[in-house]
Every structure is written in structure tokens, then in C-alpha cells.
Amino acid sequence: MGTGERSRASLPRTALLAIIGGPATIFFSLVSLFGGLLHAPRGLHDWVHRTWSRILLSLAGIRLEVEGLGSIRSGEEQVVVANHQSLFDILALFAALPVSLRFIAKIELSRIPVFGGAMRQAGHVFIDRSDLRQAIRAMRAAGERMRKEGLTLGVFPEGTRSTDGRLQPFKKGSFVLAIETGTRLVPVAVEGGRAILPRGSRLLHPGPMRIRCAPAIELDRLQREDRDALLVETRSAIAGMLAR
Numbered sequence: 522m523g524t525g526e527r528s529r530a531s532l533p534r535t536a537l538l539a540i541i542g543g544p545a546t547i548f549f550s551l552v553s554l555f556g557g558l559l560h561a562p563r564g565l566h567d568w569v570h571r572t573w574s575r576i577l578l579s580l581a582g583i584r585l586e587v588e589g590l591g592s593i594r595s596g597e598e599q600v601v602v603a604n605h606q607s608l609f610d611i612l613a614l615f616a617a618l619p620v621s622l623r624f625i626a627k628i629e630l631s632r633i634p635v636f637g638g639a640m641r642q643a644g645h646v647f648i649d650r651s652d653l654r655q656a657i658r659a660m661r662a663a664g665e666r667m668r669k670e671g672l673t674l675g676v677f678p679e680g681t682r683s684t685d686g687r688l689q690p691f692k693k694g695s696f697v698l699a700i701e702t703g704t705r706l707v708p709v710a711v712e713g714g715r716a717i718l719p720r721g722s723r724l725l726h727p728g729p730m731r732i733r734c735a736p737a738i739e740l741d742r743l744q745r746e747d748r749d750a751l752l753v754e755t756r757s758a759i760a761g762m763l764a765r
Contacts, residue, residue: 531582534725538580549573550639557642563670566643567621574615582727583609583717587617589734592707595619598667598674599737600699600706602755604763605677606686607714613730614711620673625663625695627681644672650680660698667702674702678752686715688763691756696748700740708735708755710762733762 549569556565578585593599601622603614615622628649631637641647646663648656667674676698678691699706713730735758743751 531725531727534580534582534727535723538577538725541580542577545573545576547635550635553639553643554635557639563621563644563672569639569643570615570622574612578609578612578616578730581609581717581725583613583713584729585613585617586729586731587734588732589736590617590619592734592737593618593620593673594705594737596621596671598671598702598704600667600695600702600704600740601673601675601709602678602695602699602706602759603675603709603711604688604759605679605682606712607682607718609714609717609730610677610682610711611675613714613732614675614709617732618673621671622673622675623663623667624675625660625677625698644670646674656694660694661701664698664702668704674698678755684720686712688756688760691752693748693752696751696755697745700743700745700748700751703741705737705739706751706755707737708758708762709733710735710759712763733765735759735762 549572553566553569556569601614601618603610611624623644623646625646625648626640628647630640631647644666646659648659650656663674666672676695678695679689680692683689710733711730713728717726717728717730719726738751738754
């Protein structure tokens, strides 16, 4: 299929996502927002995350291919550390992983009307990268909530999306938090999203996204000073899966 044909084929998907995706996001955000205010069980937020994500992925024509789910323990606390290439990565992880998944997110997302409030009510954690003390407090609070409620905490240690698809350097803070939880860390590789929505393009190119989970790394015997070695081991596992 030529470039022109592919662009035309993606126009209906682009229009569907634009027309339906926005209202769907507002609707599910309101469900989470009011559910949180009414102290609804965490299962409501899990349902919102998974259903919202699958709807948007379907509208975009994205097929998920998942490997290594045996590394993920449903109903138990753990830290999922993933690379970050596209706007679809979070949706793909919500849709594919059978866990109560919450993310550490940049503080700017908390300022989006309705959406930010819904994230907060669902239990996602916002950090201000310009305020180290706030970031440390928020990450520790996230670890405490994760252990208390049996949540899976999702972290993108690159800090932001890769501009060229290549794996960026990892930040140490994510691994300090992971060690403090004393649970387990699952390296996850996510790819395919950049091809679906190329950088600088407004047209969708439907296709597959792949999620690969490496064997978990047990953290119960690690100390804070092991963070560098844990970072290297995790990054190596993700790089190896991306190289496949």
C-alpha cells in the first residue's frame, strides 16, 4: 500500500477517534470522578480504565499483541516499569494488563479539567519534577497506597516520550521507589504506537502494538544503594525485548 492509499485508509479512523474519543474520555472521567467522591470500590476505576482504553484503541484500529503475562500477578502489588514511545502506551497497558494499574504522572495532567480530577480520584499519583521534595513525598505515598490496596504501580523511567523511538536514559527515582516497596518489578517493553501516529502527523495508521513482559525482579532483599544495578538490569531487559 502506498503512502497516499495508507493516509486515505486512515482518515475514517482519525475521524472516529476525534468524534467519539473526546466525549468518551469526558464520560469515563466523570464516572471515575463521581465514583471517587462517593468512595466507590477500586474495581469501578479498573473498569473505567480498561473499558475507556479498549474503546479508544478500537477506534484507532490498534490490535494488541501481548507476551509474558505470566510475569504479572493479578491482585498483588508490584511495580511495572515500561518504556514510553507514544500517546497510546498508557491505553495499551490499561487494556492488556489484568491488574489494578495506577500511574505516576507529571503534575501538568492534574490541571486538565475533569480528567485531572478523575485521575486523582482513581488513585494516580502526580509529581512535580521541578520540586524534588514534593516528588519524593508523592512517590512514597504511592508506594504506601500500592501496598495497602494491592495496586500495580506503572512507571515510565524515561520521564517523557521518546522523540525518535530509541530508549532514553532512565531516571533513578523510579528505582528508589521500587526498592522501597519491597515487592517485585516487572520490566515491560511497549512498541508500535509511534507507527500508528507518527510524530508530526494527524493521521492514524492502524496496526499492531506489542507488549512484552520480562520475568519479574524480586525486590525484597534489595537496598537503596542497589538502585543503580536495578536500573541497569531493568533497562537491559527492556532494550533486549525491543531489539526483538
